[in-house]
Amino acid sequence: MAASDDADSYRDVTEVALARQPWDQERAQRVREYLQHRTEEQYGAWIEDLAAHGLDDDVPNGDEVIFPDGYDRLPARLAAGLDIRLEHIVTHLDWSVDGVTVTTGRGSFTADDAVVAVPVGVLHSGDLVIDPPLPDPVGSALGRLEMNAFEKVVLRFPTAFWDKDVYAIRQQGAQGAWWHSWYDLTAVDGTPSLLTFAAGPAAVQTRGWTEDRVVASVLAQLRRLYGDRVPQPTHAHVTSWQDDPFARGAYAYMPVGSRLADHDDLATPIAGVLHLAGEATWGDDPATVTAALCSGHRAAANILGRSIPISALWAES
Ligand SMILES: Cc1cc2nc3c(=O)[nH]c(=O)nc-3n(C[C@H](O)[C@H](O)[C@H](O)COP(=O)(O)OP(=O)(O)OC[C@H]3O[C@@H](n4cnc5c(N)ncnc54)[C@H](O)[C@@H]3O)c2cc1C
Structure with a gap:
């Protein structure tokens, strides 16, 4: 892995590693399949499209926790007392060393500095025009990252038909090409409730399907495993982040040809007035809420020209 270069995919380097193992074909194939699904579920990308270093941040520190009332708790608390204008869709951002002008559907705003925290997919789309265009290293780093294809499918059932205290249900082999992992969310x-993902190729191919068709496809797979014990769900939720014009995917990933440094390069301050933030700009742990939060904190420190203890955010808000 360390010896790989920018042209190598995650598939390339994992095949090199697999070839070095003394395993029989069956075991090697199971590990190969695991790595493929891991790529899909962590980054919503096909293993041959992900850069060799695209999963380097795959080991989270600390506990896995769920916010039962949603992540909104975090920004709601941090925004308390601030002048937040919702539903102002930014179409243009003009910048120079003198400051920024932001044009929205509800008027224009000028400021000394701006922090732009829209997803990479929105910056790629052209819906938000930045003028002059982002200079290097920001512009070239942006050009190398991509939005992924990653959707969630949550099914709620009248009764649980799976074993208690199971973290995940897995389907291995060819049948698990799309729907291969279900996570028990009952504790929430x-x-x-079960959560599964349409990730990578499955998300691309089911894009545009009706919710009923997605649910029927997932249920067919569950019934292969559990038979008639699987009742009709009482409720289903299928996301469509790929088609959300304010997201254009779930989060960014590193395609072949990109570099680890691209994440932090995105956050290079521009002319002392323009600062990109958001999950894709935090190289230490991109694609996470932590990254989004820490990148905003870094942008604020860059604007103020001094460090801000992160604990102060919670104390003051
Ligand atoms: C399926 C899935 C599973 C995940 N699992 C985890 C996990 O377990 N742990 C974890 O930490 N993270 C997880 N994440 C990732 C995490 O949710 C994201 O990294 C994080 O929300 C990104 O925050 P952000 O502020 O960078 O971007 P966003 O949350 O996308 O915010 C961007 C904002 O910009 C706004 N916007 C876009 N365009 C415009 C415009 N033109 N004008 C004005 N506003 C605009 C959008 O409306 C949005 O409010 C997961 C994400 C998904 C989809």
Whole structure:
């Protein structure tokens, strides 16, 4: 892995590693399949499209936690007392060393500095025009990153048909090409619930399907495993981040040809007035809420020209 270069995919380097193992074909194939699904579920990308270093941040520190009332708790608390204008869709951002002018559907705003924290997919789309265009290293780093294809499917059931205390249900082999992992979310509020993902190729191919068709496809797979014990869900939720014009995917990933440094290069201050933030700009742990939060904190420190203890954010808000 360390010896790989920018042209290598995650598939290339994992095949090199697999070839060095003393395993029989069956075991090697199971590990190969695991790595493929890992790529899909972590980055919503096909293993041959992900850069060799695209999963380097795959080991989270600390506990896995769920915010039962949603992540909105974090920005709501941090925004308390601030002048936040919702539903102002930014179409243009003009900048120079003198400051920025932002044009929205509800008027224009000028400022000494701006922090732009829209997803990479929005910056790629042209819906938000930045003028003059982003200079290097920001512009070239942006050109190398891509938005992924990653959707969630949550099914709630009248009764649980799977074993208790199971973290994940897995389908291995060819049948698991799309729907291969289900996570038990029952602990969130007591309702028997399973979460699965349409990730990478599955998300691309099911894009545009109706919710009923997605649910029927997932249920068919569950019934292969559990038979008639699988009841009709009482509720289903299927995301469509790929088609959300304010997201254009779930989060960014590193395609072949990109570099680890691209993440932090995106956050290079521009002319002392323009600062990019958001999950894709934080190289230490991109694609996470932590990255989004820490990148905004870094942008604020760059604007103020001094460090801000992160603990102060919570104390003051
Ligand atoms: C399926 C899935 C699973 C995930 N799992 C985890 C996990 O387990 N742990 C974890 O930490 N993270 C996880 N994440 C990732 C995490 O949710 C994101 O990294 C994080 O939300 C990104 O925050 P952000 O502020 O960079 O971008 P966003 O949350 O996308 O915010 C961008 C904002 O910009 C706004 N915007 C866009 N265009 C415009 C415009 N033209 N004008 C004005 N506003 C605009 C959007 O409306 C949005 O409010 C997961 C994400 C997905 C999709």
